[in-house]
Amino acid sequence: MNCNRIVFFICITIAGKIMAQAPRQFQGQGPIKGVSTEDRPVQKQWKGLFSFPGSEVFFDNDFEGGRLNGVARINDSTFSALITSENTPVNESPWYAFKVWSKRPQAITIVLTYQQGIRHRYAPRLSKNGHDWLSIEGPDAKKIFETDSLPVEYRFHLTVSRDTTWVAAQELYTSRRVKEWVKVISRKPGVTVTDIGRTHAGRPVTLLKIGNPASKNRMLIIGRQHPPEVTGQLAMQAFIENLNGDEPLAKKFREQFLIYLVPMMNPDGVDEGFWRHNAGGVDLNRDWAAFNQPETRAVRDFLQKELGDKNNKLWFGLDFHSTYDDIFYLVDPKLNGVLPGFIPAWLDQLRERIPGYTPNVKPLYSEGPTYTSFSYLFKTYGTEALVYEIGDKTSRDFIQQKSKVAATALMEMLLQKVN
Ligand SMILES: [Zn+2]
Incomplete structure (x- = not known):
């Protein structure tokens, strides 16, 4: 082997090592397939206190967003918690939330187990008050993008006492908490709150109007x-707080635009601790073609009334x-909406304004039925x-930062386009 060859092989070996170590980018989901969105039965969750003869440890799922379908005591200090979905087939997003306490302080082990075919996805978050949460894994937790690589169960240790510990898949963010947030947001002039319909189980579908109702720009x-999908909720709230902020840009934007906001499309699913569906047992984001569910119908009918023949334009x-990692799903960029090239230019601004960040982007709609909300808006209104x-x-923290940059760039760019 001559010298050049040796150098070549060393380079190949090093390159191979670097590639093996480099974190692979999340590939995003596959093409959206149509499914029936007619009502399907959902399993009622038993709610109450889980106790064990001779044990001083108690579990409880009786609160909004709670999900715990059974607890088995393996030995004095080990408990197996069973988590199951509202119905099947279902997305692999096994939500759980429960409280645990003990009459005397003691160390216990909890094993999270799931129904057949479902793997553990969400690292437990813990709270002492149901409001402030910390992940058990800390901020440097490894991201896993392939569900096949996830463990089938998850074992963790806790010290429990009379002081209740809340355990959940993400921060507990139920309709009650979103209502509190809406109350704060709507204190500002130019914000009105209305109900545009009722959910499958009769909860209100709440919509906020933010900005200038006389403007044709929507x-x-x-x-x-x-x-x-709590991280999506956190991003949405931060995004709106920037649009609704006190900076001159935001004030100018609200003079020239009217923003419609539905902060929680599926309060039934959230408050029942579901993994994916509404109380009709259906994935709402597959129902924007058939409109079998009251939540999607409420938004469709509202938009028809607001936009129909009134010459108002839904620009954006x-x-x-939420999913395994940050990503944007787009309409095929070859198709033109009301502002051709606008979304790629906006995402480019995120790349320019956030050091070290490159948006992960995947087109997910080009033609055919609009099962999802974004494709429905594009196809119906060119939005x-x-x-x-x-x-x-x-x-x-990054969620907050990204929402702020994204909202600021959006306001600047939309104002330029409509003026
Ligand atoms: Zn989702």
């Missing part, structure tokens, strides 16, 4: 079609979600619409 933001639409997905484990 945009729509929705969130939480899928119950466990965002639907907030520049996309899905803003946040990773389950994305740092909560």
Whole structure:
């Protein structure tokens, strides 16, 4: 082997090592397939206190967002918690939330187990008050993008006492908490809150109007079609807080635009602790073609009334979600909406303004039925619409930073376009 060859092989070996170590980018989901969105039965969850003869440890799932379907005591200090979904087939987003305490302080082990075919996805978050949460894994938790690589169960240790510990898949962010947030947001002049319909189980579908109702320029933001997707909720709230802020840019934007916001599309699923569906047992973000469910119908009918023949223009639409890592799902950039090239230019601004960040982008709609909200908005109104997905484990600080930059760039760019 001559010298050049040796150098060549060393280079190949080093390159191979670097490639093996480099974190692979999340590939995003596959093409959206149509499924029936007719009502399907959902399993009622037993709610109450789980206790064991001779044990001083108690579990409880009887609160909004709670999910715990059974507890088995393995030995004095080990408990197996069974988590199951509202129905099947279902997305692999196994939400859980429960409280645990003990009459005397003691160390216990909890093993999270799931129904057949489902793997553990969400690292437990712990809270002492149900409001402030910390991940058991800390901020440097490894991100896993392939569900096949996830463990089938998850074992962790806790010291429990009379002082209740809350354990959940993500921060507990139920409709009660979103109502509190809406109350704060709506204190500002120019914000009105209305109900545009009722959910399958009769909860209100709440919509906020933010900005100038006399303006013909409109945009729509929705969130939480899928119950466990709390990081998307956090991103949406930070985004709106920037649009609704006191900076001159935000004030100017609100003079020239009216923002429609549905902060929680699926309060039934959230409050029942579901993994994916609404109380009709259906994935709402597959129902934007058939409109079998009251939540999607409420938004469709509202938009028809507001936009129909009134010459109002829905320039922009965002639907907030969560998945394994941050990603944006777009309409095929070859198709033109009301502002051709706008979304790629906006995402480019995120890359320029956030040091070290490159948006992960995947086109997910080009033709055919519009099962999802963003494709429905695009096809019906030409709206520049996309899905803003946040990773389950994305740092909560980065969520805030990204929302601020994204909202600021959006306001600047939309103002330029309409003036
Ligand atoms: Zn989702």
